Amino acid sequence: MSDIAVAGLRSHVALPSGEGPWPGVVVLHEALGLTRDIRRITDTIATRGYLAVAPDLFSDGGLLRCLRRVFSDLTRGSGRAVDDVLAVTSWLSGRPDCTGKVGVVGFCMGGGFALLVSARGVDVVAPNYGPVPSDLSVLDGACPVVASYGARDRFMPRGIGGDLSAALEQRGVRHDVKTYDGVGHSFLNDHGPFESLERVLGLHSDEAVAADAWERIYRYFDEHLRG
Numbered sequence: 001m002s003d004i005a006v007a008g009l010r011s012h013v014a015l016p017s018g019e020g021p022w023p024g025v026v027v028l029h030e031a032l033g034l035t036r037d038i039r040r041i042t043d044t045i046a047t048r049g050y051l052a053v054a055p056d057l058f059s060d061g062g063l064l065r066c067l068r069r070v071f072s073d074l075t076r077g078s079g080r081a082v083d084d085v086l087a088v089t090s091w092l093s094g095r096p097d098c099t100g101k102v103g104v105v106g107f108c109m110g111g112g113f114a115l116l117v118s119a120r121g122v123d124v125v126a127p128n129y130g131p132v133p134s135d136l137s138v139l140d141g142a143c144p145v146v147a148s149y150g151a152r153d154r155f156m157p158r159g160i161g162g163d164l165s166a167a168l169e170q171r172g173v174r175h176d177v178k179t180y181d182g183v184g185h186s187f188l189n190d191h192g193p194f195e196s197l198e199r200v201l202g203l204h205s206d207e208a209v210a211a212d213a214w215e216r217i218y219r220y221f222d223e224h225l226r227g
Contacts, residue, residue: 009088017047023098042054106127114127152182152183187213188214
């Protein structure tokens, strides 16, 4: 478990135990950046037998300047941040200890990027409470998608899970999109000392929902990255 430079980005890399090659997973962070929580998630994914890497999409410059640029790229569906994600997936799939199969899991902002690259050479994506691209044509020819949303999410449009499911159904993309009652945003993330504030904002994690969401994610990853 270490931080190295990947495609010019500071990144956290976690290797499974034993001998490879292993399938790979790119972990895309939310707006808070490459936090301790994202590192924890990356390490946990590695314990499931995946070569995991979490790039810091804010590597170039201060948080506010990078946040503005990265969100602009997310909204447009193109730009340096999208290129960075694709460069990291290419780096991972090309490693000698990777099988060449790569999935992407993302949270909020990272979930949006996961959908943007779903038809660009990856094998499965798992966007969690991520925005749906305004240009739905980026989903044409997408890989399988397993997505999770919260019914009480104040930061995503109401019914976003149903909208994504309909768009994927129309395109014949295999998918598992689930909206969980009783939870809002960030229910898979643990931000530690900010939990009390997050509960007020509807951002706190939920252990039972998280367990179900991760079970669905790993089921899709196991099938499409190992099968």
